[in-house]
Amino acid sequence: MSTPPPPYPQSPVPAGQNPYAASVPPQAPTPGYGFPPPQNAGPMPGYGFPPPQGAGPMPGTGFPPPMPQGYGPSCRFCGSVPAVEATIRGHQGFLVIMKFLKLQGPFCRTCGIAAHRDMTSKSLWQGWWGFASSIINPITMLINIPQRSKINKLPPPMPGAPGTPMNPGKPIFARPGSWGLLLPVLVLVVAVIAGVTGAAHDPEYASVGDCIHNSGTSSNPDVKVVDCGSADADYKIVDRLSGTSDVEKCGNGATLGYYQEQGTSKFMLCLVPTHN
Ligand SMILES: [Zn+2]
Numbered sequence: 001m002s003t004p005p006p007p008y009p010q011s012p013v014p015a016g017q018n019p020y021a022a023s024v025p026p027q028a029p030t031p032g033y034g035f036p037p038p039q040n041a042g043p044m045p046g047y048g049f050p051p052p053q054g055a056g057p058m059p060g061t062g063f064p065p066p067m068p069q070g071y072g073p074s075c076r077f078c079g080s081v082p083a084v085e086a087t088i089r090g091h092q093g094f095l096v097i098m099k100f101l102k103l104q105g106p107f108c109r110t111c112g113i114a115a116h117r118d119m120t121s122k123s124l125w126q127g128w129w130g131f132a133s134s135i136i137n138p139i140t141m142l143i144n145i146p147q148r149s150k151i152n153k154l155p156p157p158m159p160g161a162p163g164t165p166m167n168p169g170k171p172i173f174a175r176p177g178s179w180g181l182l183l184p185v186l187v188l189v190v191a192v193i194a195g196v197t198g199a200a201h202d203p204e205y206a207s208v209g210d211c212i213h214n215s216g217t218s219s220n221p222d223v224k225v226v227d228c229g230s231a232d233a234d235y236k237i238v239d240r241l242s243g244t245s246d247v248e249k250c251g252n253g254a255t256l257g258y259y260q261e262q263g264t265s266k267f268m269l270c271l272v273p274t275h276n
Pocket residue numbers: 075076077078079080107108109110111112157164165166
């Protein structure tokens with residue numbers, strides 16, 4: 001026998017009492033719901049403004065260069081035309097520290113001359129103070145010459161520029177800085193005088209007829225060429241031989257010799273005493 005299965009408890013939940021439905025209460029639209037989410041937070045920076053197309057003032061100048069057509073570059077310092085690309089250099093030497101100065105154009109004629117005069121007159125007294133600097137400084141000034149001649153070829157700046165051209169000031173050699181040019185000349189003169197006076201007393205450059213003084217001993221001589229009339233004159237050179245240390249080869253009645261060997265220079269001074 002089979003009994004019909006008990007009927008499923010047909011307990012239809014009345015609509016509105018569905019626990020699931022009840023757990024999801026109808027949500028009120030949250031504020032802002034219904035608006036498309038903004039793709040970008042806020043308007044893009046600068047949106048709505050025409051983008052600056054490089055029309056703003058150039059950094060450091062404070063005014064837009066006028067850039068008139070047909071004149072090429074305008075002066076970096078005053079905006080004048082015509083102008084030329086040039087680089088003016090300067091040098092400072094402080095024994096161990098060196099400074100390489102550089103001023104880049106474009107320059108109008110007036111600003112270019114002003115920059116060159118200024119840089120050069122400073123280098124003329126600041127550029128020598130060091131061994132390397134004393135070589136670099138004149139090279140720096142030579143490098144400037146073709147730059148300056150480019151500037152010199154320009155006609156004067158046309159009026160109406162937004163800025164005032166620099167004051168070119170006095171020519172380089174009318175400035176006190178140009179006295180600095182005497183520094184290397186002075187050093188050279190001192191070196192030449194020291195060399196000449198040193199050489200005048202060096203037996204290496206002594207010749208027949210000169211007199212010498214020995215302030216050392218006969219085994220360890222310290223020989224200097226002196227005036228034959230001075231009381232220091234001990235010996236007179238009567239012969240000079242090169243490449244031999246043999247006093248026997250001396251002629252002219254020499255009684256003793258002084259031999260010196262220095263590098264490749266080897267020579268013998270053949271001597272007679274001046275005091276009897
Ligand atoms: Zn200028």
